[in-house]
Amino acid sequence: MSSPIERIRPARNEGRAVRDLAAQFDLTIGGGATAASGVTVRSVASDNRVVAPGDLFVALPGARVHGARFVADAVGSGAAAVLTDREGAALVADEPDVADVPVLVAQDPRAILGEIASAVYGAPAQHLTTFAVTGTNGKTTTTYMVDHALRAMGFRGGLVGTVEMRSGDTVLPSRLTTPEAADLQALLAAMREDDVRTLAMEVSSHALALHRVDGVVFDVAGFTNLSQDHLDFHGDLPSYFAAKALLFTPEHCRRGVVVVDDVWGERMADSAQVPVATLRTRPVAEDEPYPADWWVEDVVPGALGTTFVLRHRDGRQLHTSTSLPGAFNVTNAALALVMVLEAGTDVRDLAEALEAAGGCSPAVPGRMQLVSTEPRVVVDFAHNPQALELALSALRPTTSGRLVVVFGATGERDTGKRPLMGAVAVEGADVVVVTDDDPHGEPAAQIRAExxxxxxxxxxxxxxxxxxxxxxxxxxxxxxxAIRQAVLAAGPADTVLVAGRGHEVWQEIDGVDHALDDRVEVRRALAERPDQDRGVDRPETMTRAEPKENQG
Incomplete structure (x- = not known):
């Protein structure tokens, strides 16, 4: 079974009167309307399992069931008021346990949830310097790099992303790349209470489309890249791009930094509705058709990382390095540092902080994470064609033996990328091991076949x-x-890339979560290997075993 639901929320909050919220957001009040004048809500929850006394419970329409079905449970846990739509209000009208609870009714409660939660918590984002990162690949690493640079400069920071949520020294695992609006505003309020001064945050396309970051205007937003992913949700690449582009509007950020290494980046820079600084990280030709404000040059890969120079058209320059492998991590580092600089940081202060910190080299769980050296085994989150290609190309130059990749594809997600990932794996690796990722409710064998x-x-x-x-x-x-066989078959000069799940520790099969951590499985397989000094022969190929279906 999966880990229990946890939530960071402020210990103290004055909250807002229900009557004031209704007036501010032009909402009607049903249910216990006569008692609404005396009701104050101090927190907001959209999941009845985390409701606490004094909460405003938000009952949203869902894919399978309306959240109003859980209002009685929420009120039983202490919810002081409810926000829902007309359908939800009708569903709770006959609930006797809810009769005395005021019900705020909105045409589209999801569209105003972020703003309402922000109002209840006293606009906590305004007390932080906030950074957002969006794009298909690189969001997590870039976010960690922003946080790393800020902490190197002495700021007490917060972080929100795919791997974890962090307020100062308090850490919780993440359930979503970007939390739901109610949880996000609670987290920001807790950060303010914890004297956090900066926030580095991943913002997914789902979050933008579903209003999860409404109520936050980021000081600086960054764009990494765009490639095929999540088309099961967005339908096509233009729609996926349009969702990402929402971040670069006045409702969501004050200033942007966009990597313009490809046509999608150029399009993002052109379409942005806020001031944008552009960044190019590939070599710049003299007749470059799309000049950039910042660019990367003098890139020198080495055994311990890559050094590079970040330059601005006004003459500013920053010499630094990153120990994370691959040209794409130079891009991630450059984007993170430009975001910090575009927030008003003096380049000399940042250079001094990075020198003391050993460069822009945070430890990012499950992102090109080195688990062993002989053989070299790396665990990475690469779960789409471009990310897999980048990871393999980063490892190839430093692999003197065979390059082996172990990966699969997620069930009930963008099926079009499955054969593309298979082709990318063959083009980039010597040995390709196709296995399972998270099948969800789809037959695992069918996913592997594609x-x-x-x-x-x-x-x-x-x-x-x-x-x-x-x-x-x-x-x-x-x-x-699959991981076991790949690690046991690898020679000391080989590299094994275990791709697709990265930091994740649960595998979902038919609605049931099973404990599975790629890093743990790698270490377990390594423990089975005889000592290399004993001259034990390694098998030249993988064992050809019949695939076994995981049992739910």
Missing amino acids: VLAGARAAVESGGDILPEGVERVVEVAPRAE
Whole structure:
């Protein structure tokens, strides 16, 4: 079973009177309307399982059931008032346990939830210097890099993202890349109470489309890149882009920093409705058609990381480094540092702080995370074609032996990327091990088959001539066994990339969460390897085992 739901909220909050909220947001009051004048709400919750006394419970329409079905439970836990739509108000009208509770009715409660929660908590974002990062790949690493730079400069920071939520020294695992609006505003209020001064936050396209960050106007927002992902939700790339572009409007940020290394970045910079600083991290030609405000040059990869120079058209420059491997992490670091500089930081102060901190090199769980060196085993979150390609290309130059990749695809998500990931794996790795990711409610074998189709087609079109008995593409399931076989088969000079899940510690199969941490499975497999000094032979290929379906 999964971990219990936890929530960071302020210990003290004056809150807002229900009557004042109704007036400010032009809401009607139903239910216990006569008692509303004496009701004050001090917190906001949209999940009945985390309701505390004095909460405003927000009952939203859901994909399967309306949140109003849980109003009685919320009131039983102490909810002092309810916010819902007309359908929800009708559903709770006959609930006897709710008769004395004021019910605020809005046409679209989700669209105003962020603003209402911000009002209840006293606009906590205004007390922080806030940074948001969006894009397909690199959000987590860039967010950690922003936080790392700010902490190096002495700021007490907060962080919100895919891996964790953090307020000062208080840390909770994340359930969503970007929390729901009520949880986010509670977290920001807790940060204010905890004397946090800065916030670095991932903002997903889902969060923007579903109003989760409404009520926050970020001081600086950054854009990494755009490639195929989440099309099950957005439908197509233009719609996916449009959701990301919402961040670069006056309702959501004051200033933007956009990486313009490709057409999507250029389009984002052109369409932004706020002032934008552009950043180019690939080599700049003399006849560059799209000049940038900032650019990266003098990139020097080394055994311990990459040094580079960040320059501005006004002559400012910053010499620094990152120990995270790959050219894409130079891009992530450059974006993070430009965001900090565009917030008004003096480049000399930032350079001094980074030098003392050893560069822009935070530890990012599950992002190109090195688990062992002989063989080298790296765990990374790469779960779409571009991210997988970038991870493999980062590891290839420093792999003297074989490069092995273990990965799968998520069930009930963008199915079009599955064969693409299979092809990318074959093009970038010597040995491809297709296994399971999170099947959710979809048959795992069917998902693997779609990935394998792309991989095997790439092998056939590539015309590789391999030694007899050596296979480029194998299928092994469950995932723990695939990791085990890959690690046991690897020689000391080989690299094994375990991709797709990164920091995640639960695998969902048919609605049931099973404990599964790729890093734990790697270490367990490493413990089975005989001592290298004993000259034990390593198998040349993966064992060809019949895939096993995970049992729910």
